[in-house]
Amino acid sequence: MKRFVSTFLAVTVLASSLLFVGCSSNEEGSSSESTSAESNSAEDKAEEKTEEKPEEKEEAEASYQYYTADETKAKIENKEDMYILDIQVEDEFNAHHIEGAVATYAYPVKSDEDKAKLDAVLPELEAGTEPILVVCPGGAGGATRTIDYLTEKGVAADRLFILENGQSKWPHDELLAK
Numbered sequence: 001m002k003r004f005v006s007t008f009l010a011v012t013v014l015a016s017s018l019l020f021v022g023c024s025s026n027e028e029g030s031s032s033e034s035t036s037a038e039s040n041s042a043e044d045k046a047e048e049k050t051e052e053k054p055e056e057k058e059e060a061e062a063s064y065q066y067y068t069a070d071e072t073k074a075k076i077e078n079k080e081d082m083y084i085l086d087i088q089v090e091d092e093f094n095a096h097h098i099e100g101a102v103a104t105y106a107y108p109v110k111s112d113e114d115k116a117k118l119d120a121v122l123p124e125l126e127a128g129t130e131p132i133l134v135v136c137p138g139g140a141g142g143a144t145r146t147i148d149y150l151t152e153k154g155v156a157a158d159r160l161f162i163l164e165n166g167q168s169k170w171p172h173d174e175l176l177a178k
Contacts, residue, residue, distance in 0.1 A: 064144055066164040067133055073172045076100075081130035085121065087146055088137055088167055096167055098135065099177040107136055109145040118149060125155050132159050139166030 067075070075082050076098075086093055086101040093103045102124075106117035125132060132155070136142035143162040151157045163170070170176070 064147060065158075065161045066139075067161045068164045069169070069171055072098075072133060072163060073175060076175055083125065083128060083130050083132045084135060085125070085132055085146070086135040086167070087118075087142055088135065092137060092167070096170070097177055098167075098170065098175055101135060101177075106146065107142045109142050109149060115149055118146065119153075122150075122153055122155075125150065130159070131161055133161050133163055135163045135167050137166050137168050139164050139169070 072082075084098055084101040085104065086097055087104050087106040087109060088097065089107050090103070090105045092107075093101075093105065097103070102121060104117045104121060106114045109115065109118070132150070134143045134146045136146070139162055143166070147157070147160045147162065150160060
């Protein structure tokens with residue numbers, strides 16, 4: 001029981017910290033967390049009701065589509081239609097971005113001012129039918145907020161993708177703007 005409580009607290013702290021890290025986080029470890037032990041005590045059942053369960057977290061994350069860096073590279077090299085929407089702040093965009101990406105500088109997509117930067121490209125997005133790849137520093141919070149905002153504005157959710165792990169983990173230097 002003591003080990004279960006310790007494990008539960010560790011998972012709760014980890015999940016909470018991932019929640020607050022936002023776009024700059026690395027999502028690799030977030031889906032591997034799970035609680036396998038079950039308990040019949042009233043205290044444990046009360047805790048389960050107040051905490052987000054790992055399966056609920058995975059369901060929320062599953063509503064977003066991702067392209068890996070390698071998938072994105074292949075699409076670029078095969079000249080497949082794709083709109084690359086980069087939300088990095090200006091300094092980060094200037095230092096490191098995929099060639100052909102459209103800069104919005106909308107990160108972290110929390111304020112009305114950030115969202116207005118997305119509104120500037122909205123007519124272009126609405127006019128197209130190609131997939132839209134959202135690029136943010138870490139491929140997490142900023143990207144999901146962008147997708148949520150664009151779907152609210154009427155962009156089809158099936159066109160929206162996130163660059164997995166974001167621009168900070170982009171391994172293909174040959175495809176960066178020089």
